[in-house]
Amino acid sequence: MRKREKEGLNRMGKVVDKRLYGALKHVRRRMLLRHFIRFIMLGLIGALAQTVLWLGASFIIPIHYVWNKSAACGVGVLLILIAAGVFFRPSMKDAAHEADRRGLQERVITAYERMELNDVFSVMQREDTIRKLKDFDTRIIPVVPPNRWIYCVVVLALLLVIGSVIPNPQRDIIERQIRVEKVIEKQAEKLQEKVEDNLTGDVGLTEEEKQELIELVNRLADTLRQTRDYKEALKEISRAEQNLDDLTRRFQQARMASLGGELERHALTGALGQAIKTMDAQGITDELDDLKKQLEQGEMDEGTIKSLKKALEAAAKTLPEGSLKQQLMNAASVLTSGISGENGNAQNTLDALQEMLVDAAQENMSSVADISYLLQNMKGSIANAAGQDYRIAQSGNNNRLTDENRRSGSSQTPDVQRPNDNGTDSLNAAGGSRSQNGSSSSGSGNGSQGSGDPGNTSGGQGSNNGSGSGGQGASGSGSGTGVGGGSTNQDAGYQEGGSSSGHGQKGQGDPDSYEEYERIYDPVRLGNSGQESHVSGGPTGTGTGEQVETGRGLGSFDGFIPYKEVFGSYSRQAMENLKRMDIPPAMRELVREYFSSLE
Amino acid sequence: MAITINDIEGFEKKIEEIESQIAREIVGQRSVIRQVIMAILAGGNVLLEGVPGLGKTRLVRTISRVLDLSFNRIQFTPDLMPADVTGTNIVIRDESGNSRFEFQPGPIFSNIVLADEINRATPKTQSALLEAMQEHTVTVSGVTRKLPQPFFVLATQNPIEQEGTYPLPEAQLDRFLFKILVDFPSLDELHDIVDMTTSGNEVHAQRVADGQIIMQLRAVAAGIPIARSVLDYALRLVLATHPEREESPEVVKRYIRYGASPRGAQAIVTTSKVRAIMEGRYNVSFDDIRYTAYPALRHRIFLNFEGMAEGKSPDDLIGDIISQLKE
Numbered sequence: 001m002r003k004r005e006k007e008g009l010n011r012m013g014k015v016v017d018k019r020l021y022g023a024l025k026h027v028r029r030r031m032l033l034r035h036f037i038r039f040i041m042l043g044l045i046g047a048l049a050q051t052v053l054w055l056g057a058s059f060i061i062p063i064h065y066v067w068n069k070s071a072a073c074g075v076g077v078l079l080i081l082i083a084a085g086v087f088f089r090p091s092m093k094d095a096a097h098e099a100d101r102r103g104l105q106e107r108v109i110t111a112y113e114r115m116e117l118n119d120v121f122s123v124m125q126r127e128d129t130i131r132k133l134k135d136f137d138t139r140i141i142p143v144v145p146p147n148r149w150i151y152c153v154v155v156l157a158l159l160l161v162i163g164s165v166i167p168n169p170q171r172d173i174i175e176r177q178i179r180v181e182k183v184i185e186k187q188a189e190k191l192q193e194k195v196e197d198n199l200t201g202d203v204g205l206t207e208e209e210k211q212e213l214i215e216l217v218n219r220l221a222d223t224l225r226q227t228r229d230y231k232e233a234l235k236e237i238s239r240a241e242q243n244l245d246d247l248t249r250r251f252q253q254a255r256m257a258s259l260g261g262e263l264e265r266h267a268l269t270g271a272l273g274q275a276i277k278t279m280d281a282q283g284i285t286d287e288l289d290d291l292k293k294q295l296e297q298g299e300m301d302e303g304t305i306k307s308l309k310k311a312l313e314a315a316a317k318t319l320p321e322g323s324l325k326q327q328l329m330n331a332a333s334v335l336t337s338g339i340s341g342e343n344g345n346a347q348n349t350l351d352a353l354q355e356m357l358v359d360a361a362q363e364n365m366s367s368v369a370d371i372s373y374l375l376q377n378m379k380g381s382i383a384n385a386a387g388q389d390y391r392i393a394q395s396g397n398n399n400r401l402t403d404e405n406r407r408s409g410s411s412q413t414p415d416v417q418r419p420n421d422n423g424t425d426s427l428n429a430a431g432g433s434r435s436q437n438g439s440s441s442s443g444s445g446n447g448s449q450g451s452g453d454p455g456n457t458s459g460g461q462g463s464n465n466g467s468g469s470g471g472q473g474a475s476g477s478g479s480g481t482g483v484g485g486g487s488t489n490q491d492a493g494y495q496e497g498g499s500s501s502g503h504g505q506k507g508q509g510d511p512d513s514y515e516e517y518e519r520i521y522d523p524v525r526l527g528n529s530g531q532e533s534h535v536s537g538g539p540t541g542t543g544t545g546e547q548v549e550t551g552r553g554l555g556s557f558d559g560f561i562p563y564k565e566v567f568g569s570y571s572r573q574a575m576e577n578l579k580r581m582d583i584p585p586a587m588r589e590l591v592r593e594y595f596s597s598l599e
Numbered sequence: 600m601a602i603t604i605n606d607i608e609g610f611e612k613k614i615e616e617i618e619s620q621i622a623r624e625i626v627g628q629r630s631v632i633r634q635v636i637m638a639i640l641a642g643g644n645v646l647l648e649g650v651p652g653l654g655k656t657r658l659v660r661t662i663s664r665v666l667d668l669s670f671n672r673i674q675f676t677p678d679l680m681p682a683d684v685t686g687t688n689i690v691i692r693d694e695s696g697n698s699r700f701e702f703q704p705g706p707i708f709s710n711i712v713l714a715d716e717i718n719r720a721t722p723k724t725q726s727a728l729l730e731a732m733q734e735h736t737v738t739v740s741g742v743t744r745k746l747p748q749p750f751f752v753l754a755t756q757n758p759i760e761q762e763g764t765y766p767l768p769e770a771q772l773d774r775f776l777f778k779i780l781v782d783f784p785s786l787d788e789l790h791d792i793v794d795m796t797t798s799g800n801e802v803h804a805q806r807v808a809d810g811q812i813i814m815q816l817r818a819v820a821a822g823i824p825i826a827r828s829v830l831d832y833a834l835r836l837v838l839a840t841h842p843e844r845e846e847s848p849e850v851v852k853r854y855i856r857y858g859a860s861p862r863g864a865q866a867i868v869t870t871s872k873v874r875a876i877m878e879g880r881y882n883v884s885f886d887d888i889r890y891t892a893y894p895a896l897r898h899r900i901f902l903n904f905e906g907m908a909e910g911k912s913p914d915d916l917i918g919d920i921i922s923q924l925k926e
Contacts, residue, residue: 097828100884105880105882105884105885105886106826106828106829106882106883106884106885107880107881107882107884109826109828109829110824110825110826110829110882110883111882113826113827114824119822120602120603120604120607120822121602121607121822121823121824121881122824124604124607124608124881125824125881125882128880128881129882
């Protein structure tokens, strides 16, 4: 357009009177100034408005780096509006209209339209217009934006200041998320490194199995890196644990099948092979006991021993490098020693073999157990970073996992303790706990379980109370109420039951009662009616325990079993795990103390 | 007719002369005088509406004197026949005793025709003016005769005395370029009028133009340029008077029965050009359009029953339309 103006051409390329452009230039300059001031002002308003929106949203939802994001968006808005300002900048025609509006009474636009005409009217009109334009004072075109725009900027700026001064309730959440992210990243790296280390060398797994495990862990690590929410992270880890269990089972079953199949081919080890194939721990024990007995009593001749040795060697070959294979080879080699009178050595070797086979039949796999242990640690670290009690965090997580299991019909049991999965029981716990605290020699407590229909849309309510007396003069009473909404499906009802738990615990009972009780959740019992049990009271262990049969309560989650039923196996398992080298000695002591305090 | 710069530059001066001469005889009524001159220079007919005694007839007589144009006055009455206006063939006996028909021109054959109280004549007689007003010709007994140029009809009507009158049909109203409302003079003006007419020192206006000058001024005014946006505004204004149009203002839809015809748009544009040059401008402005819209449209829009019942005037509605119309 500028070029056209310089050449004195109009839009149609016809020669025009350039003097009109010249006379109109100062009007256009003034308009450009006003135009850009307004667009910059608009950009400022837009930038401030979006910053206020960001800030407002950051009070409702946690937004990371909200200032950075809003600043970036603000600059973007400003630039876009400036670009729009350049694109839509006023033309000469706009300047003509503006001058006309400011008192030239359509002289300029008329002249502009007739620039290429040279009839007497057009010439006179143009002369008149140029004359008037020269006298035109452009200061009557205001460049300052309207007052309401300025008010708008002031109000937005004030909002921004207020928003930045008021403490943001989401800040803690964000900080926690950042912490969790860092921990997740660190843990994911650590997990990958450790898994790779653990799977190096002969660990009793084939290369394919190792690869499968590494893939599982890598997948988990990738998923975790994309996860911000610690709950999601815990959920993913729990899912990975379950997958790991499945994998372990599959590996072990395959291994035992091949081992058993090989042993079955030999007459001497046929029964043992059968037991291994069916993963019958008792059968394995019996068959190996029988073999040991025969060796002890020297009932085997040299030929039989040789064929036994051959069978064991052949069986060992079906296994990947690892302790079990080694043990089989050892057993095969010591059979010769047994013949030469060193039965004691053979005996020990066969004992060790027996233990290993029984373990294998019970699907224990040490190399995989290490990974499982790492995952457990990871959960703890993440939950700690999130500022959550690991057990509580895991409890919520387990709720969801179990919920998913229910939907999928799975009855897999995560082999970790899952405290306090159901709020309905916690309600009772509040009542019961009071009795527990109050009694050193005897205690009683009762709680009525919250009621609520699964699948009912109405809300459920729970209430409980408890009382106790102690021989040492301690007595107390507690009560709590719980309210939870029902839902139209059983799963949701179960979840709501969980929420009622919180209310129950915060009743008038001892607020620390929650810490004193552990709810043991056994998903195997899903569908059975729930049972409530309480540990005998106090550190002296002299209080009486009681067991309360509960009906289908809030959410109707029945998968609870008496504490005593599981305590032994859990304790035993914990002690076994303690033997592992990578558990720090201080932690071992802590675990031992914990379990002994519960006995 | 070739227009020169001198013609254009002399326009304003000539108009000032005409106005000042008319003002010698007509006290006040500046706006009416200006609008009548605008209509004359735009080549249109004018309907003057006002109560008796406001100087309507005097104004027309003065204009004819100042412009040095022939002037005839027709007092319209119910028994006035068309032939009384247009003229008729009469039997003439020549010296040799032969008889023949000879056309005897009526009062219409004049540069300026004052149709006084036009609404008192029957529609038949009123319609005798139609051809003269529009075509500037008169057809009697199959013979069409041209009227002298310039020609225009200045009609008057009394808005209050409606008994025994025949309201002008829409078709005839549309042929008037302007309908000008003659208001009662102010006290000062009334003083001047009484002084001037009762003291015996009556001053008479002088001739300052003639038919040729009027035709030249008319040509000059017609050449005044109008910007597209201004023309567009005028046309949108006329269209906005139509209640059936979607985009018309609500007030139009509510109170107007019929909107203005295209002649209304022509009237606005042509008279706006005259006004522009009378104001010393060589282009038409939005203000010109707004100014001429009232006299050009007030007799072209017809109120419905609701509008009449609520006492709305066409000027009110034109004002509403203008206030809502964007430039």
